[in-house]
Amino acid sequence: MSATKSKDPYANPRAFYGSELERLRNEAGLSQTGLGTRAFCSGSYIGQFESALRIPQLELSKRFDEIFGTGKHMQRLCKLARRYKVAHYFEDAAELERQAKSISEISSMYVLGLLQTEAYARAVTLATQRFTSQEVVERLVRARMERSKLLESPSAPVYWAIIHEAALRVAVGGPEVMGEQLDHLVEVTRTLPNVVIQVMPFAAGAHRLLNTMVSLMEFSDAPPAVYTEGADTGQLIEDPILVAHSQRSYDLARADALSPAASLALVESAAKDWTTHGHHI
Incomplete structure (x- = not known):
């Protein structure tokens, strides 16, 4: 699952979520591995969110908000990104x-x-x-x-x-x-x-x-x-x-x-x- 980052953060809500995650991570002085350690996941997993390869997860977005002190910012973006595609259990x-x-x-x-x-x-x-x-x-x-x-x-x-x-x-x-x-x-x-x-x-x-x-x-x-x-x-x-x-x-x-x-x-x-x-x- 290679991480090919979207060049346009405004291409779709998922790309914007990834761009915001990367921005907040860099502002916090954390590597992908460092953020992953604090959020209880791998650095490559963080990379897949930043590259818009994985659909954002609400529970993980909550952890990001707690780590960055961003209120419910990432949670709101997560809901927007998940609504972008057809709402379906599969x-x-x-x-x-x-x-x-x-x-x-x-x-x-x-x-x-x-x-x-x-x-x-x-x-x-x-x-x-x-x-x-x-x-x-x-x-x-x-x-x-x-x-x-x-x-x-x-x-x-x-x-x-x-x-x-x-x-x-x-x-x-x-x-x-x-x-x-x-x-x-x-x-x-x-x-x-x-x-x-x-x-x-x-x-x-x-x-x-x-x-x-x-x-x-x-x-x-x-x-x-x-x-x-x-x-x-x-x-x-x-x-x-x-x-x-x-x-x-x-x-x-x-x-x-x-x-x-x-x-x-x-x-x-x-x-x-x-x-x-x-x-x-």
Whole structure:
């Protein structure tokens, strides 16, 4: 996550926040490392705020105000910077997703967003946004498709996905959509060397991450982060203890899942069943 500082502090509220943080830090005679020590984070983390790479955090902004004696100045700028983008529970994680060097995800009942086809994404969105206009649905689908390009970009992260077998059998959008979606999983597995897909079989039984979607993100020059999601809610976790706990849970799930080769065979078989029989038994 290289810190490429915006040259124009007025380019957007986030850039202005970073410019003000840098100004106040310099006036206080602190290096990024020095400020990080006092604010209980790393110097590189401070640099990412100053370079407008990370979305400002309210709790950390409160610490900055306490350190600099600036009342609620940084807290107000933080709220402004966070309102600049669409207010949505996934926004922070989506920003970090583009900067990650590796992403490890797991889900139980649906194919993960970065792996979805357009038809599958539309079917999921229509189901979860039942009372939303078609215009909004299409905007969300376009955003999902834009995200999926990350896996093929020049700076693509190593991407490890664990998909529960249930996701191969739930008829999202109908047989044609499911057949296309599972064929896409096969193609991605075969053509993108940075992508590894495992299937968690029904036979594996219960595991700690069974009822949630979890995304673990690692970066070149910043602490790892975890994003968890449920219905209409999501949470970005950066606390080192909780991140380490999620990593251990993910490692255990990965050990219980089928091997990549066995997973590919199961996905191919499921895709064939959807295509030829219109269902999966």
